[in-house]
Amino acid sequence: MLAGVISLSENFSESFFDKLKEKDIDVVQLTPEDFEEKISKIEVVIIRGNTTKDAAEVCNILIKLKEKSDAHVWTFLSKTPQMMRSVYLQLGALGIVPEDCQEDELQLLISNNLNKINNLSNDFGKNQERMSGEKGKESLERVVLNSRNLSVQILGNEEISLTKIEYKTLYVLYKNLNTTVTYSEISEEIWKKQIRDSKIRIANIIFHLRRKIEASGILPDVIRTVRSKGYMLDLSGDIRKHREV
Secondary structure, three states, X not given: OEEEEEEOOOOOOHHHHHHHHOOOOEEEEEOOOOXXXXXXXXXXXXXXXXXXXXXXXXXXXXXXXXXXXXXXXXXXXEOOOHHHHHHHHHOOOOEEEOOOOOHHHHHHHHHHHHHHHHXXXXXXXXXXXXXXXXXXXXXXXXXXXXXXXXXXEEOOOOOEEOOHHHHHHHHHHHOOOOOOEEHHHHHHHHHOOOOOOHHHHHHHHXXXXXXXXXXXXXXXXXXXXXXXXXEEEOOOOOOEXXXXX
Protein backbone atom coordinates (compact mmCIF):
# COMPACT_ATOMS: atom_id res chain seq x y z
CA MET A 1 0.00 0.00 0.00
CA LEU A 2 1.39 3.39 -0.97
CA ALA A 3 0.40 6.58 0.88
CA GLY A 4 1.28 10.10 -0.17
CA VAL A 5 1.65 12.88 2.38
CA ILE A 6 1.24 16.48 1.22
CA SER A 7 2.73 18.72 3.89
CA LEU A 8 1.74 22.39 3.81
CA SER A 9 2.45 24.71 6.73
CA GLU A 10 2.84 21.78 9.16
CA ASN A 11 4.81 18.55 8.82
CA PHE A 12 4.49 14.97 9.99
CA SER A 13 7.03 13.67 12.45
CA GLU A 14 8.92 10.53 11.44
CA SER A 15 7.12 8.60 14.19
CA PHE A 16 3.87 8.81 12.18
CA PHE A 17 5.59 7.35 9.12
CA ASP A 18 7.11 4.54 11.19
CA LYS A 19 3.69 3.58 12.60
CA LEU A 20 2.12 3.44 9.13
CA LYS A 21 4.97 1.25 7.88
CA GLU A 22 4.13 -1.29 10.59
CA LYS A 23 0.89 -1.89 8.66
CA ASP A 24 2.78 -2.19 5.34
CA ILE A 25 1.78 1.33 4.34
CA ASP A 26 4.78 2.93 2.64
CA VAL A 27 4.87 6.72 2.70
CA VAL A 28 5.88 9.04 -0.13
CA GLN A 29 6.29 12.74 0.54
CA LEU A 30 4.53 14.95 -2.00
CA THR A 31 4.33 18.67 -2.56
CA PRO A 32 1.52 20.87 -3.93
CA GLU A 33 3.69 21.29 -7.02
CA ASP A 34 4.41 17.63 -7.85
CA PHE A 35 1.53 15.52 -6.45
CA GLU A 36 -0.39 15.50 -9.76
CA GLU A 37 2.56 13.86 -11.52
CA LYS A 38 2.96 11.11 -8.90
CA ILE A 39 -0.64 10.42 -7.90
CA SER A 40 -1.47 7.60 -10.35
CA LYS A 41 0.09 4.81 -8.22
CA ILE A 42 -0.84 6.24 -4.80
CA GLU A 43 -3.83 4.79 -2.98
CA VAL A 44 -3.97 7.05 0.08
CA VAL A 45 -3.34 10.78 0.45
CA ILE A 46 -3.02 12.64 3.75
CA ILE A 47 -2.98 16.43 3.62
CA ARG A 48 -1.13 17.92 6.60
CA GLY A 49 -1.33 21.58 7.52
CA ASN A 50 -3.19 24.36 9.27
CA THR A 51 -6.64 25.49 8.10
CA THR A 52 -6.03 29.08 9.15
CA LYS A 53 -3.03 29.28 6.81
CA ASP A 54 -3.78 26.60 4.21
CA ALA A 55 -7.56 26.47 3.63
CA ALA A 56 -7.47 27.72 0.02
CA GLU A 57 -4.61 25.40 -0.94
CA VAL A 58 -6.27 22.39 0.74
CA CYS A 59 -9.47 23.05 -1.24
CA ASN A 60 -7.49 23.35 -4.47
CA ILE A 61 -5.67 20.07 -3.80
CA LEU A 62 -8.93 18.27 -2.98
CA ILE A 63 -10.54 19.49 -6.21
CA LYS A 64 -7.59 18.29 -8.30
CA LEU A 65 -7.50 14.92 -6.53
CA LYS A 66 -11.21 14.43 -7.12
CA GLU A 67 -10.75 15.13 -10.83
CA LYS A 68 -7.60 13.11 -11.47
CA SER A 69 -7.36 10.35 -8.89
CA ASP A 70 -9.26 7.61 -7.12
CA ALA A 71 -7.04 7.88 -4.03
CA HIS A 72 -8.62 7.89 -0.57
CA VAL A 73 -7.97 11.27 1.00
CA TRP A 74 -7.81 12.38 4.63
CA THR A 75 -7.09 15.86 5.91
CA PHE A 76 -4.97 16.19 9.05
CA LEU A 77 -5.17 19.89 9.85
CA SER A 78 -4.99 22.00 12.97
CA LYS A 79 -7.45 24.80 13.75
CA THR A 80 -10.27 23.51 11.54
CA PRO A 81 -13.75 24.86 12.37
CA GLN A 82 -16.85 22.76 11.72
CA MET A 83 -17.76 24.72 8.58
CA MET A 84 -14.41 23.96 6.93
CA ARG A 85 -14.61 20.29 7.91
CA SER A 86 -17.89 20.14 5.97
CA VAL A 87 -16.28 21.90 3.01
CA TYR A 88 -13.39 19.40 2.91
CA LEU A 89 -15.80 16.46 3.03
CA GLN A 90 -17.92 17.94 0.25
CA LEU A 91 -14.79 18.32 -1.88
CA GLY A 92 -14.03 14.62 -1.56
CA ALA A 93 -12.09 14.04 1.66
CA LEU A 94 -12.88 10.60 3.05
CA GLY A 95 -12.34 11.75 6.60
CA ILE A 96 -11.04 14.46 8.91
CA VAL A 97 -8.22 13.40 11.23
CA PRO A 98 -8.54 15.11 14.66
CA GLU A 99 -5.72 17.57 15.25
CA ASP A 100 -4.73 15.84 18.50
CA CYS A 101 -4.50 12.44 16.77
CA GLN A 102 -1.57 10.31 17.93
CA GLU A 103 0.53 7.89 15.91
CA ASP A 104 -1.36 4.76 17.01
CA GLU A 105 -4.72 6.36 16.27
CA LEU A 106 -3.72 7.46 12.78
CA GLN A 107 -2.37 4.00 12.01
CA LEU A 108 -5.66 2.37 13.04
CA LEU A 109 -7.80 4.99 11.34
CA ILE A 110 -6.07 4.55 7.99
CA SER A 111 -5.56 0.77 8.12
CA ASN A 112 -9.11 -0.03 9.29
CA ASN A 113 -10.65 2.09 6.57
CA LEU A 114 -8.37 0.60 3.93
CA ASN A 115 -9.25 -2.94 5.01
CA LYS A 116 -12.94 -2.18 4.49
CA ILE A 117 -12.24 -0.53 1.15
CA ASN A 118 -10.12 -3.48 0.01
CA ASN A 119 -12.88 -5.92 0.98
CA LEU A 120 -15.30 -3.95 -1.17
CA SER A 121 -12.73 -3.92 -3.98
CA ASN A 122 -12.36 -7.72 -3.77
CA ASP A 123 -16.13 -8.10 -4.02
CA PHE A 124 -16.03 -5.82 -7.05
CA GLY A 125 -13.32 -7.98 -8.60
CA LYS A 126 -15.27 -11.19 -8.01
CA ASN A 127 -18.32 -9.64 -9.63
CA GLN A 128 -16.17 -8.55 -12.57
CA GLU A 129 -14.90 -12.11 -13.01
CA ARG A 130 -18.47 -13.42 -12.91
CA MET A 131 -19.49 -10.90 -15.56
CA SER A 132 -16.50 -11.90 -17.69
CA GLY A 133 -17.61 -15.53 -17.62
CA GLU A 134 -21.09 -14.58 -18.70
CA LYS A 135 -19.80 -12.86 -21.83
CA GLY A 136 -18.83 -16.16 -23.42
CA LYS A 137 -15.56 -17.72 -24.43
CA GLU A 138 -14.85 -15.52 -27.45
CA SER A 139 -15.16 -12.22 -25.59
CA LEU A 140 -13.30 -13.60 -22.59
CA GLU A 141 -10.37 -14.50 -24.82
CA ARG A 142 -10.39 -11.07 -26.45
CA VAL A 143 -10.45 -8.94 -23.32
CA VAL A 144 -9.15 -9.99 -19.90
CA LEU A 145 -9.60 -7.52 -17.06
CA ASN A 146 -7.44 -7.93 -13.96
CA SER A 147 -8.86 -6.08 -10.95
CA ARG A 148 -5.87 -6.89 -8.73
CA ASN A 149 -3.32 -5.44 -11.17
CA LEU A 150 -5.66 -2.71 -12.44
CA SER A 151 -4.87 -3.84 -15.98
CA VAL A 152 -6.38 -5.17 -19.20
CA GLN A 153 -5.07 -7.57 -21.81
CA ILE A 154 -6.60 -7.50 -25.29
CA LEU A 155 -6.16 -10.27 -27.87
CA GLY A 156 -3.32 -11.72 -25.84
CA ASN A 157 -1.18 -8.62 -26.33
CA GLU A 158 0.89 -7.11 -23.53
CA GLU A 159 -0.86 -6.24 -20.29
CA ILE A 160 -1.91 -2.59 -20.17
CA SER A 161 -1.60 -0.86 -16.80
CA LEU A 162 -4.50 1.43 -15.93
CA THR A 163 -5.30 3.94 -13.25
CA LYS A 164 -8.22 3.08 -10.96
CA ILE A 165 -10.49 5.53 -12.72
CA GLU A 166 -9.51 4.16 -16.17
CA TYR A 167 -10.15 0.61 -14.96
CA LYS A 168 -13.60 1.49 -13.61
CA THR A 169 -14.49 3.20 -16.89
CA LEU A 170 -13.36 0.26 -19.01
CA TYR A 171 -15.14 -2.17 -16.69
CA VAL A 172 -18.52 -0.46 -17.07
CA LEU A 173 -18.07 -0.51 -20.85
CA TYR A 174 -17.06 -4.17 -20.76
CA LYS A 175 -20.00 -5.35 -18.68
CA ASN A 176 -22.23 -3.64 -21.28
CA LEU A 177 -20.24 -5.07 -24.18
CA ASN A 178 -21.35 -3.88 -27.65
CA THR A 179 -24.02 -1.71 -26.03
CA THR A 180 -24.00 2.06 -25.61
CA VAL A 181 -23.22 3.25 -22.08
CA THR A 182 -24.46 6.78 -21.46
CA TYR A 183 -22.43 9.56 -19.90
CA SER A 184 -24.78 9.42 -16.93
CA GLU A 185 -24.25 5.69 -16.42
CA ILE A 186 -20.47 6.06 -16.62
CA SER A 187 -20.55 8.93 -14.13
CA GLU A 188 -22.61 6.89 -11.68
CA GLU A 189 -20.19 3.98 -11.96
CA ILE A 190 -17.07 6.10 -11.43
CA TRP A 191 -18.17 8.76 -8.97
CA LYS A 192 -21.43 7.25 -7.64
CA LYS A 193 -23.19 10.51 -8.56
CA GLN A 194 -23.60 13.09 -11.29
CA ILE A 195 -20.85 15.68 -11.22
CA ARG A 196 -20.20 18.98 -12.94
CA ASP A 197 -18.48 18.76 -16.36
CA SER A 198 -18.76 14.97 -16.29
CA LYS A 199 -18.78 14.71 -20.11
CA ILE A 200 -15.46 16.54 -20.33
CA ARG A 201 -13.91 14.44 -17.58
CA ILE A 202 -15.16 11.18 -19.11
CA ALA A 203 -13.89 12.23 -22.55
CA ASN A 204 -10.47 12.83 -21.01
CA ILE A 205 -10.48 9.35 -19.42
CA ILE A 206 -11.48 7.78 -22.74
CA PHE A 207 -8.70 9.70 -24.52
CA HIS A 208 -6.08 8.20 -22.20
CA LEU A 209 -7.62 4.72 -22.48
CA ARG A 210 -7.55 4.85 -26.27
CA ARG A 211 -3.95 6.04 -26.28
CA LYS A 212 -2.87 3.13 -24.06
CA ILE A 213 -4.89 0.63 -26.09
CA GLU A 214 -3.42 1.86 -29.38
CA ALA A 215 0.11 1.64 -27.96
CA SER A 216 -0.51 -2.07 -27.28
CA GLY A 217 -1.36 -2.75 -30.93
CA ILE A 218 -5.16 -2.51 -30.78
CA LEU A 219 -7.31 -0.08 -32.77
CA PRO A 220 -8.30 2.81 -30.46
CA ASP A 221 -11.78 2.81 -32.00
CA VAL A 222 -12.50 -0.37 -30.06
CA ILE A 223 -14.01 2.25 -27.74
CA ARG A 224 -16.57 3.88 -29.98
CA THR A 225 -18.05 7.32 -29.43
CA VAL A 226 -21.84 7.25 -29.67
CA ARG A 227 -22.63 10.84 -30.50
CA SER A 228 -24.48 12.81 -27.81
CA LYS A 229 -25.04 9.63 -25.80
CA GLY A 230 -21.83 8.08 -24.52
CA TYR A 231 -19.43 5.26 -25.45
CA MET A 232 -19.43 1.61 -26.47
CA LEU A 233 -16.83 -1.14 -26.22
CA ASP A 234 -17.12 -2.78 -29.64
CA LEU A 235 -15.43 -6.18 -30.03
CA SER A 236 -17.51 -7.29 -32.99
CA GLY A 237 -14.90 -6.88 -35.75
CA ASP A 238 -11.17 -6.99 -36.39
CA ILE A 239 -9.76 -4.80 -33.64
CA ARG A 240 -6.07 -5.54 -34.15
CA LYS A 241 -4.01 -2.62 -35.44
CA HIS A 242 -2.28 -3.67 -38.68
CA ARG A 243 1.09 -2.30 -39.61
CA GLU A 244 1.22 -0.02 -42.62
CA VAL A 245 3.12 -1.49 -45.55
